[in-house]
Amino acid sequence: xxxxxxxxxxxxxxxxxxxxxxxxxxxxxxxxxxxxxxxxxxxxxxxxxxxxxxxxxxxxxxxxxxxxxxxxxxxxxxxxxxxxxxxxxxxxxxxxxxxxxxxxxxxxxxxxxxxxxxxxxxxxxxxxxxxxxxxxxxxxxxxxxxxxxxxxxxxxxxxxxxxxxxxxxxxxxxxxxxxxxxxxxxxxxxxxxxxxxxxxxxxxxxxxxxxxxxxxxxxxxxxxxxxxxxxxxxxxxxxxxxxxxxxxxxxxxxxxxxxxxxxxxxxxxxxxxxxxxxxxxxxxxxxxxxxxxxxxxxxxxxxxxxxxxxxxxxxxxxxxxxxxxxxxxxxxxxxxxxxxxxx
Ligand code: AQP
Numbered sequence: 001x002x003x004x005x006x007x008x009x010x011x012x013x014x015x016x017x018x019x020x021x022x023x024x025x026x027x028x029x030x031x032x033x034x035x036x037x038x039x040x041x042x043x044x045x046x047x048x049x050x051x052x053x054x055x056x057x058x059x060x061x062x063x064x065x066x067x068x069x070x071x072x073x074x075x076x077x078x079x080x081x082x083x084x085x086x087x088x089x090x091x092x093x094x095x096x097x098x099x100x101x102x103x104x105x106x107x108x109x110x111x112x113x114x115x116x117x118x119x120x121x122x123x124x125x126x127x128x129x130x131x132x133x134x135x136x137x138x139x140x141x142x143x144x145x146x147x148x149x150x151x152x153x154x155x156x157x158x159x160x161x162x163x164x165x166x167x168x169x170x171x172x173x174x175x176x177x178x179x180x181x182x183x184x185x186x187x188x189x190x191x192x193x194x195x196x197x198x199x200x201x202x203x204x205x206x207x208x209x210x211x212x213x214x215x216x217x218x219x220x221x222x223x224x225x226x227x228x229x230x231x232x233x234x235x236x237x238x239x240x241x242x243x244x245x246x247x248x249x250x251x252x253x254x255x256x257x258x259x260x261x262x263x264x265x266x267x268x269x270x271x272x273x274x275x276x277x278x279x280x281x282x283x284x285x286x287x288x289x290x291x292x293x294x295x296x297x298x299x300x301x302x303x304x305x306x307x308x309x310x311x312x313x314x315x316x317x318x319x320x321x322x323x324x325x326x327x328x329x330x331x332x333x334x335x336x337x338x339x340x341x342x343x
Pocket of ligand 1: 020021022023024025028030031032033034035053156157158159160161196197198199207208209210211212
């Protein structure tokens with residue numbers, strides 16, 4: 001006899017994967033190649049949570065209207081890049097209050113010395129000579145809360161976030177030793193083999209960053225094909241004329257890395273194909289590849305942004321799913337710490 005289920009079957013035990021981007025500006029090609037592209041590739045193998053970390057974004061001052069617009073845009077960009085909103089949990093961090101609640105607890109288990117060693121804090125605070133917020137300093141505790149709330153197994157990030165993953169693991173180990181080894185799942189970091197560190201087009205020694213004040217340093221996922229061509233044409237290259245993949249030629253290496261991350265071809269294959277050619281060839285062909293990659297994402301994002309009520313409905317559904325899971329973990333943490341259970 002055919003069995004009829006009243007509910008959808010419970011999905012087989014997939015491991016939990018979680019990642020996010022700060023809606024602190026329009027997303028860049030670095031965010032796409034270092035993060036989103038891998039999310040899309042991995043989404044069917046894992047139980048995925050993807051969100052926009054708006055609480056993280058306010059660690060530096062944000063314009064309220066722009067923050068809201070960028071948060072919708074980030075979510076729309078995830079979908080445009082290929083995230084399936086019906087199979088993953090998609091939400092805005094501020095819609096799930098458990099993130100901020102657990103972050104407070106973790107703040108009490110991470111040390112000043114540990115946070116002071118974070119490269120991102122050093123870099124970002126160096127750019128602001130005054131009024132550096134405490135939130136910027138304690139950012140890793142919030143990121144640890146994001147991850148530990150969902151018993152996450154895998155966090156795919158670019159190279160720049162590796163240190164924050166290490167501190168998350170340290171905090172989790174520390175609390176597990178005190179309160180029981182089954183309190184938190186210790187997450188693993190996944191750094192993609194290519195695209196993990198896309199560099200600035202104007203200074204190939206620093207990473208392409210969405211908050212870089214020089215708009216020519218980054219390709220934004222909102223850029224038109226013409227803007228992309230102009231930015232790649234102006235990309236800083238190195239002295240000499242041979243196209244080689246080496247530390248001495250960070251500008252050329254970055255363009256080869258971008259091609260490799262987009263096409264999946266090895267850096268050696270790409271370098272071989274440019275034997276005897278000029279820097280100009282590499283720039284023009286990289287620009288065309290980038291334009292062909294960004295174009296469909298840009299156009300689909302704009303379409304999705306025309307109907308924010310659809311995005312609102314997805315965010316509401318996502319936040320409900322996330323809250324159920326997050327509140328279970330938080331309840332467990334509170335009980336083990338010794339707080340009186342809420343009535
Ligand atoms: N240049 C990059 N190359 C590869 N991956 C990158 N990521 C960011 N830049 C690059 C990856 O994108 C994800 C989201 O990052 P984020 O927005 O949360 O924070 P971030 O790393 O600080 O990114 P930005 O663009 O530099 O933002 P701002 O300028 O606002 O600080 C992460 O997985 C990150 O590794």
